[in-house]
Amino acid sequence: MKPSPVVARRTFLSATLGAVALGLTACANAETPDVTLAADTPLLDSVPKGTKLVIGDKEHQKAIEFSGEAKNFTFEVEWANISGGPQTLEAFRAKALDVGSVADIPPIHSHWTGIPTRIVASKFRQDPLNHAIxxxxxxxxxxxxxxxxxxxxxxxxxxxxxxxxxxxxxxxxxxxxxxxxxxxxxxxxxxxxxxxxxxxxxxxxxxxxxxxxxxxxxxxxxxxxxxAHGLRDDPGHLYVPITVLADPAKAAAIREYVQVWARAWRWREANPQEWIERYYVKDQGLTADDGQWLVDNGGVADIPASWGEAIARHQETIDLLAKETGNKPLRAEDLYDRRYESVAAKALDAGGAK
Incomplete structure (x- = not known):
């Protein structure tokens, strides 16, 4: 299935960006953008014409395309060949990326390095200890x-x-x-x-x-x-610079992306053999056995309608890291944009790609 014509696929930003971001910790508090987000500012009902998002979500991009969910975008998407905290943070700093896909540490690190972000979607594993990452x-x-x-x-x-x-x-x-x-x-x-x-x-x-x-x-x-280490290591988040969320058009487009993102996760789980063949084997060059191992050990995605427990766990991580690294303590609550809290779960309740 071909992706929607509004989805522009262009790879940009060298992978070497990641190396630059590793040394950012000491630098950037003075660069913190002077942007205040009102937690109760309503999102627009629809995405204004001409809106575009640059998204770094390499693996899940393919699930969105294979599932047919790409056709549901009402805005332009440009996919960036970027993954992981260091690359994503450097792209945010360069204002070359709107949405990144990471675990729970980069949203903390972004605040400590002067690029405040907010989490707009979260997923975990329903059996996080037996299916640890x-x-x-x-x-x-x-x-x-x-x-x-x-x-x-x-x-x-x-x-x-x-x-x-x-x-x-x-x-x-x-x-x-x-x-x-x-x-x-x-x-x-x-x-x-x-x-x-x-x-x-x-x-x-x-x-x-x-x-x-x-x-x-x-x-x-x-x-x-x-x-085994016996700890939960399963958080997966979409996070966005607060400067991007302050743009009403992009904020509305992000809600739509979160909906598509959630439905594509369910498609992956419902179509494991197609996912193995089209992504792990043909796109990534893995063997079918490797792909099957990843599916078997990946568990089922838990996309909660409430972030309360996740925020509490995130706070424990922040407190430990602040103590061990000497960085300023943060409120985990401030890392989340709760306007999006139930968006993904409601999208799954409404049905979608299967």
């Missing part, structure tokens, strides 16, 4: 069977990203501090962590997705393994 990869020959065994180990760490925050949360759960391990700063992109484990550059690293399967398969014979 990450496991702790253990290097060949390293004796780690439980979290307490992390003491004294070299642990991969990516500040400002979900993997970095997970490391801090794991240490906290184990009753350890950063001083009890040796944190080795590494970007968490691609197979960097798996390669670092295999070469013993680090002894422990959180690895996710198909990297878990590949790491165990390739290096298991040498004594490599992965262990």
């Amino acid at each position: 990450y496991r702790l990869g253990i290097a060949p020959g390293v004796a780690v069977a439980a979290l307490a065994d992390l003491r004294g180990k070299k642990v991969a760490y990516s500040p400002g990203q979900a993997q970095g925050a997970l490391v801090l949360r794991v240490l906290h759960k184990a009753g350890l501090s950063k001083e009890d391990v040796k944190l080795v700063e590494l970007p968490s992109t691609g197979d960097v962590y798996a390669t670092a484990l295999a070469s013993r550059q680090v002894e422990v690293a959180p690895i996710g997705g198909v990297q878990i399967k590949r790491y165990e398969t390739k290096y298991g014979k040498d004594g490599a393994k992965t262990i």
Whole structure:
């Protein structure tokens, strides 16, 4: 199925943008935009003609196209080949992106680096512990069977990203501090962590997705393994700079995008074999077995109508990160635009792509 003609597919912004964003923490409080969003400002009933959004949601873009949901857009969409916190934040800073798709740490980091954002959609996993996104990869020959065994180990760490925050949360759960391990700063992109484990550059690293399967398969014979961390690591968010949300036309278009986003998640779950073949195999070049593993271990998306519990969990993460990094505490409530709180759930209740 061809995507709607209003959906312009153009790849832009080099992947090297991500490297720039890693060092932003110390810089930007003085650059905070002087924009105030009124939480009760109503969204427009329809999207004004001529509205355009630039969206970085690489994987889910394909689900929106394959499901036929792309035809439901009443505004122009330009897809940006951007993913992950560092790339997304740098694109926000360059005013080259309107919507990003990330985990729970980039919305925190954006405030700490002078680019305030708001979350407009959230999803989780209905069984977050049995379908965790990450496991702790253990290097060949390293004796780690439980979290307490992390003491004294070299642990991969990516500040400002979900993997970095997970490391801090794991240490906290184990009753350890950063001083009890040796944190080795590494970007968490691609197979960097798996390669670092295999070469013993680090002894422990959180690895996710198909990297878990590949790491165990390739290096298991040498004594490599992965262990569960026992924490929830399942948040997935759409977030937007407050400067974009202050534009009434774009704010209305974002509501429409959230509706389409939610329905495309249900389509993925209802059509796993088509998703494996068209996305994992043909688009990403994975094997059908890898695609099946990802589907089997991905769980079912929980898209709640209320963000209350999610905000409470987010606050716990913020408090821990503020303490461990020396950044100013934030109110988790301030990271969410609650005008969108029930938009995704209501879109699912109304039906859509199947």
